[in-house]
Amino acid sequence: MSLENLRQQVRGELEAPPGLRRFGSGWFSGVLGLILGIGGFFLVVSLRAPGQFSLPEVHALHGRAWFRIVIHVILLAAFVCSALSLALRRGKLLGTCGLVATLLAALLGGSRATALVPDPSPVFFGLDFFVLNVLFTGLLFVPIERLFAHRPDQPVFRDEWREDLFYYLVSSLLVQVLTLLTFVPAKTLLAVTHLDALRAWVGALPFVVQFIAIMFLTDLVQYWVHRAFHRFPALWRFHAVHHSARRMDWMAGARMHFLEILVLRATTVLPMFVLGFSSMAMNSYIFVVYLYSTFVHANLGWRFPWIEKLLVTPRFHHWHHGLEDEAVDVNFAVHFPLLDRLFGTYHLPKDRWPADYGVQGHPVPTGYLAQFKYPFRR
Numbered sequence: 001m002s003l004e005n006l007r008q009q010v011r012g013e014l015e016a017p018p019g020l021r022r023f024g025s026g027w028f029s030g031v032l033g034l035i036l037g038i039g040g041f042f043l044v045v046s047l048r049a050p051g052q053f054s055l056p057e058v059h060a061l062h063g064r065a066w067f068r069i070v071i072h073v074i075l076l077a078a079f080v081c082s083a084l085s086l087a088l089r090r091g092k093l094l095g096t097c098g099l100v101a102t103l104l105a106a107l108l109g110g111s112r113a114t115a116l117v118p119d120p121s122p123v124f125f126g127l128d129f130f131v132l133n134v135l136f137t138g139l140l141f142v143p144i145e146r147l148f149a150h151r152p153d154q155p156v157f158r159d160e161w162r163e164d165l166f167y168y169l170v171s172s173l174l175v176q177v178l179t180l181l182t183f184v185p186a187k188t189l190l191a192v193t194h195l196d197a198l199r200a201w202v203g204a205l206p207f208v209v210q211f212i213a214i215m216f217l218t219d220l221v222q223y224w225v226h227r228a229f230h231r232f233p234a235l236w237r238f239h240a241v242h243h244s245a246r247r248m249d250w251m252a253g254a255r256m257h258f259l260e261i262l263v264l265r266a267t268t269v270l271p272m273f274v275l276g277f278s279s280m281a282m283n284s285y286i287f288v289v290y291l292y293s294t295f296v297h298a299n300l301g302w303r304f305p306w307i308e309k310l311l312v313t314p315r316f317h318h319w320h321h322g323l324e325d326e327a328v329d330v331n332f333a334v335h336f337p338l339l340d341r342l343f344g345t346y347h348l349p350k351d352r353w354p355a356d357y358g359v360q361g362h363p364v365p366t367g368y369l370a371q372f373k374y375p376f377r378r
């Protein structure tokens with residue numbers, strides 16, 4: 001069996017029709033075993049070459065016993081799930097692949113693996129960040145999406161899930177360059193302005209006030225940058241990539257052109273970084289916005305009758321992604337719908353959801369590389 005053939009067959013298993021995915025078929029254990037096996041393998045690789053494949057914040061945890069236990073539990077769970085799938089499932093592919101990944105991780109040293117390459121290199125790829133990212137958000141959102149789905153018949157491995165997962169991979173691996181470039185404008189602005197008195201005052205405000213102020217200021221900047229991306233054709237070609245998602249779920253939000261990620265982050269961190277908010281408030285906000293942006297794209301049918309007037313919910317942002325005419329250029333805010341009310345772009349019909357998602361005429365090609373090149377094409 002060629003590698004390409006193997007890949008196609010694994011994909012076929014993951015995207016198996018509902019009848020072959022039902023409880024007791026070994027599908028669920030097989031998928032979990034495969035994901036944990038590959039994730040565990042990547043984590044062990046980052047233990048082996050931390051300078052190259054580990055986020056410095058995660059690298060700092062390598063000496064902690066609990067971190068090693070977490071990796072050990074991941075590998076153990078991968079083994080048990082894969083074995084269970086082998087016992088239950090007629091097709092042995094998922095179980096075998098999960099087992100092979102787990103064994104490779106064990107051969108590399110498993111949870112006790114130590115660094116082979118001691119010198120930290122100046123450039124690293126966030127391989128462990130990718131694994132922790134996907135495992136954390138996936139394990140958090142997939143179960144609640146299954147329980148409270150807006151579209152219950154949309155499977156986890158829906159159309160174009162591989163493309164969206166690849167977006168996760170790229171922005172996690174390139175976290176170093178993204179972070180570095182994100183802060184260039186903010187640091188420059190900070191260096192040329194003299195806001196010491198204001199910064200001291202802002203930094204001394206109560207945490208809750210700082211947090212809400214960051215949320216509001218960031219959303220205000222985000223609103224207008226986002227609106228500009230819709231307004232100007234040259235910018236829209238970049239942002240159209242984000243809107244090309246035709247299925248909404250926890251993975252769909254990751255789809256964003258690399259340059260748009262940079263512009264959006266670099267502009268939204270400006271008020272937060274320059275005005276002198278405490279690092280506690282900034283870090284808390286960064287963590288919350290990371291979950292929040294996943295949440296608003298999620299396939300979640302929850303109704304929040306009066307919360308949705310104050311805070312952006314999945315239904316509000318799903319309307320932003322709607323295919324129909326009434327959904328074009330509405331709901332730009334990501335935290336406070338108030339901004340859309342103020343600036344005349346609010347659209348939240350009572351109890352209705354958009355029928356479909358995407359860009360009218362579907363001009364954006366599929367695939368990461370084609371989408372990367374799309375805005376530059378004549």
Ligand SMILES: [Zn+2]
Binds near residue numbers: 226
């Ligand atoms: Zn948009």
Ligand SMILES: [Zn+2]
Binds near residue numbers: 253297321
């Ligand atoms: Zn979106």
